[in-house]
Amino acid sequence: MTSRHAITAVAIANCLGSRNEVVFARAFDGSDGFRPATAFFAFPFETELGVMDLHDEENGDDWAGCAPTRLARVALASARQITGAVQAAIERWGARRVAYVFSSSTGGLEQTERHLAPHPSLAGGLHFDYAYADHGIDATVAAFARRLGARGLQASVSTACSSGLKALATAARFIEHDLADAVVVASADSLCRTTIFGFASLGLLAPTATRPFGRDRCGITLGEGSAYLLLERKSPETARQALGWLAGLGARTDAFHQTSPHPEGVGAELAMRQALGRAGLEVADLDLVLAHATGTRLNDAVEGAALGRLLGTAVPVTATKSLTGHTLGSSGLTALVLAVEALRRQEIPATLRADPVDPSLGLTVISERTAARLDQVLVNAFGFGGSNASAVVSAHA
């Protein structure tokens, strides 16, 4: 990155709530939003899910003029919250200079499932005709960008669970190459049966609530959610409004296996080092890591090894998937928005159920809400395909 970019607004919605203040309050108070999977569908196995409360009166059809799919409604909860900030950016830069970059792992797949595999136990459906336009990763992009008034570039990124941070890289590129002055960077993934059956087939679903970094960790709790942020070119005005700054991004590929991470976490470590380097920071400058930490035996061990080589025990680490569940393509931006809030509060959200922490990881895992001096936070998002991405957010320009 050639310079730091201002994060002038954030929005988040997931199983903790549909408004920023609710999500932040519950996250920093240390409560999760998990429910038995039957709240979504009668699966033939035990697991918990981070299911959002989606209110039928609030749907994408009313707001944006697109079909009110589960994806649209999950995304809407965040998009609504960022509308005012986008309007201000449009006044500042002009509508054609405000881009919209969306990211997701499954997009509108849940809507296609309803069409091809209808089932009476499926929760939260609205009745309308299926159209292929509702299936894709980009199903909501044109409608939501139009509703927000952003008439700049549009792009849709899908790199599994690293999607959000990869979208952030695309957005930063638009600003750095003068194709945009502000970018709505958006992510949303709704629960869908394909991913839940899929992670069950891999033996990665936790039967009870996930315990990232715990000695007794037993897998992933999947969730759904959306996270939006407004990234803007540095200027005196955006500097005054900045909630935080995107300082650096890193991305490397494992080149090892389609679903398993490199056993030594080499790609993850390289991505983190690159993000730090591009932020112009040393390891000693870091105050906190929001780890990818899905709660599986292998993933946490590999990320722990990479973090251990990079940081030792000097930098505290926390895992917000213990609060929100794993929101797949939205998980990177979800963690990043929580990192921005951590900077504002000068507090670290706890990793729930981490105690007793796995001693073999050699990490300083924060298992209770902790006040701390926070200036620079590293966020990780790793995904299938060996796709590793890291970002540094800073309190300073």
Add this chain to the structure above:
Amino acid sequence: MTIAVEILGASFFATHHASPADALAGVGRAFTPPAFALLVGRARRFTSLVTQLHMEVCGGLPAHASAGDLPAVFATCHGEIQTALRLISDFRDIGEVSSAQFAHSVHNTPSGLWAIATRTAAPTTTLTGENAIAAGWLEAALLARETGGLVVLSIADEPVPPAFRGPGEAGGVAAAFLVGPAAHVGRPAVLLIDESGGDAERPSGILARAVHACSRRDAGDLVLGAVAPGRSLRLLVSAAS
């Protein structure tokens, strides 16, 4: 807004056309699967047609594309759409899905296999959706300018199964390009964002036209697709010197 690039290689494959010229002229052939020799051994198992198409055209680029630890941009309008149908059918009909199929169901499956095949740790990304071709080109060009080096751009799609009621392309089609910044020794080209609006041409036609333009000696000019409301990305390829 213009972005100067150079094109150092282009590759095309279609299951129902033998060449870009045939695709543009509407000359068909019987379904011909890609050989996708880039993948060997176990990596070939469970690969979908769209992944095979990506590997086929990436393998058709100059050798340094797969040996140079280059960043890669993958683009696909529909992603692993046939695998998605199989997974939905399986959980509907038998109450479970194949772990191997699920592992290969994400949009960035081809980029992961590309990295494994070429042993590269360089970053990859995947652009998708209706404007995937234009967005992929833009991402590759910006990445080339940012890094000052070469970038692999691979674009592919397989037919959307009829159950999805999606757009109807008869076969699979793919194209790959080796894109560099203006400083390299290659075929000069310019990406231009202008007001020409969206283009209704099918992805197969756009890809055939793009590879055709890069392969001929005379200048070429084509619309890659919409990148913003009312604005399109055009590729202007200079005449070969």
